[in-house]
Amino acid sequence: MFRRSIFICLLTAITILSGCFLIAHKKENPVTRDFFAMDTYAKITLYGTEAEPAAESAKAEMLRLERLLSAYDTESETVLLQKKRAAAVSEDLAVLLARSISLHKETGGAFDITLSPVSKLWGFPHGPYHVPDKAEIKNALAATGMGAIRWDSASRQCTLDNPRLALDFGGIAKGYAAEKMAAVLKEKQIRHGLLNLGGNIKAIGTKPDRSPWRIAIQHPDHKNGHLGVLSVTDTSVVTSGDYERYFEKDNLRYHHILDPKTGAPARSGIRSATIVCEDCTTADGLSTALFVMGPEEAAAFWKRHKEEFQFILFTQDQTLYVTEGLLPLFASELSITPVKETLIK
Amino acid sequence: MKRNDSILLAVLLLVTGLLFCLQPQPDQTKAAFIEVKADGKLYGTWRLDSPQTVTVTTAYGKNEIRIRDNAAFILHSDCPNQDCTRQSKIVNIGDSIICLPHKLVIEGKAEAGAAAVDAVAR
Numbered sequence: 001m002f003r004r005s006i007f008i009c010l011l012t013a014i015t016i017l018s019g020c021f022l023i024a025h026k027k028e029n030p031v032t033r034d035f036f037a038m039d040t041y042a043k044i045t046l047y048g049t050e051a052e053p054a055a056e057s058a059k060a061e062m063l064r065l066e067r068l069l070s071a072y073d074t075e076s077e078t079v080l081l082q083k084k085r086a087a088a089v090s091e092d093l094a095v096l097l098a099r100s101i102s103l104h105k106e107t108g109g110a111f112d113i114t115l116s117p118v119s120k121l122w123g124f125p126h127g128p129y130h131v132p133d134k135a136e137i138k139n140a141l142a143a144t145g146m147g148a149i150r151w152d153s154a155s156r157q158c159t160l161d162n163p164r165l166a167l168d169f170g171g172i173a174k175g176y177a178a179e180k181m182a183a184v185l186k187e188k189q190i191r192h193g194l195l196n197l198g199g200n201i202k203a204i205g206t207k208p209d210r211s212p213w214r215i216a217i218q219h220p221d222h223k224n225g226h227l228g229v230l231s232v233t234d235t236s237v238v239t240s241g242d243y244e245r246y247f248e249k250d251n252l253r254y255h256h257i258l259d260p261k262t263g264a265p266a267r268s269g270i271r272s273a274t275i276v277c278e279d280c281t282t283a284d285g286l287s288t289a290l291f292v293m294g295p296e297e298a299a300a301f302w303k304r305h306k307e308e309f310q311f312i313l314f315t316q317d318q319t320l321y322v323t324e325g326l327l328p329l330f331a332s333e334l335s336i337t338p339v340k341e342t343l344i345k
Numbered sequence: 346m347k348r349n350d351s352i353l354l355a356v357l358l359l360v361t362g363l364l365f366c367l368q369p370q371p372d373q374t375k376a377a378f379i380e381v382k383a384d385g386k387l388y389g390t391w392r393l394d395s396p397q398t399v400t401v402t403t404a405y406g407k408n409e410i411r412i413r414d415n416a417a418f419i420l421h422s423d424c425p426n427q428d429c430t431r432q433s434k435i436v437n438i439g440d441s442i443i444c445l446p447h448k449l450v451i452e453g454k455a456e457a458g459a460a461a462v463d464a465v466a467r
Contacts, residue, residue, distance in 0.1 A: 035385040036448045127426040199467035218467035223433025239466040
């Protein structure tokens with residue numbers, strides 16, 4: 001009788017443990033929203049009881065910022081500022097202007113929000129594409145220059161000194177939008193979520209099972225392949241590469257990341273630059289800037305700012321550079337060249 | 346515990362273990378089907394193992410998606426820049442082709458239960 005009781009107890013324990021295992025591994029269904037905004041495809045993935053209203057609020061926030069910051073909507077605050085040449089701007093535009101100016105200075109001019117006339121000359125982003133001659137580029141470059149932006153942070157007054165100057169926050173707006181959306185989600189008590197704004201990633205917390213988010217980095221040459229996979233929590237991951245928006249003419253590839261000094265697609269030796277840091281606005285701006293700088297200048301820049309961000313660079317000679325802070329988080333089948341502070345002159 | 350009880354318990358555990366191990370394991374990276382969304386709304390899903398050409402017509406324009414050899418790509422589009430026709434084939438989970446002018450998104454999806462990356466930074 002006693003042995004039979006032990007047997008029944010064992011069976012009951014197995015049943016209960018199996019049930020617990022199944023419950024623990026039950027997948028929670030995410031709430032998703034996908035839509036087109038800021039000239040890209042955005043996807044929101046959220047978990048939690050408040051995920052449904054939170055996703056709507058985050059989407060509304062991105063659409064609000066699109067209306068404010070668009071370089072193509074004639075009613076946007078950005079375009080209205082260009083028309084007036086001087087105005088007191090909204091809090092959002094003030095943050096972006098101040099951040100853009102500081103990034104421009106920090107990166108030695110590699111980040112620039114005034115390149116719109118040159119981009120349009122090449123046909124970016126909406127075409128028709130065109131390879132301009134030197135005279136055309138020189139003329140378009142004359143309409144650029146961050147020095148022509150006078151900015152007073154106290155009064156939020158912005159004055160554009162060059163009458164041809166046009167502002168385009170395309171290199172930073174998605175990152176800023178991700179930060180603002182994340183702030184909305186934080187207010188809504190969302191602890192597990194992922195914002196993917198056209199490949200600009202903002203990870204909120206962990207996955208619901210407390211494991212890190214797995215973010216693959218696109219391989220520039222193999223669209224179906226990855227440079228590797230990052231395991232991250234509460235982090236931004238933004239990549240700029242020469243493979244997303246480009247056209248080809250006479251066997252030459254012309255991509256959309258322009259060098260502010262030459263007015264032509266940056267030929268720095270970098271194929272893709274990925275920035276990993278907490279703030280998505282910074283990640284967005286720096287991914288473009290480091291792409292323009294090239295590997296050596298980018299490494300030197302990282303050495304001066306290594307507390308603020310980490311990077312992954314894939315270069316023309318197929319080298320995959322990964323800064324030391326990311327080495328424990330990055331898995332790749334390719335050979336990795338570690339970037340360590342001690343190795344940089 | 347009687348001898349027969351022990352045998353029964355061992356058989357139960359063995360069967361449970363075998364059932365767990367014999368579950369079909371889906372490929373961890375290859376997409377099983379594509380999901381097509383137009384302007385954020387689901388347009389349809391098609392399996393990658395059934396070759397065909399799918400024509401997606403929306404208010405923005407027309408795209409022809411060719412499915413063959415367990416991959417999908419845009420064969421033709423009447424969008425201005427033809428960027429979508431130059432994008433690589435969808436083979437893996439999470440691969441996507443986006444036609445911005447037509448607000449069309451085609452994404453490689455997994456069989457239920459397959460693991461994948463959560464997003465691709467690009």
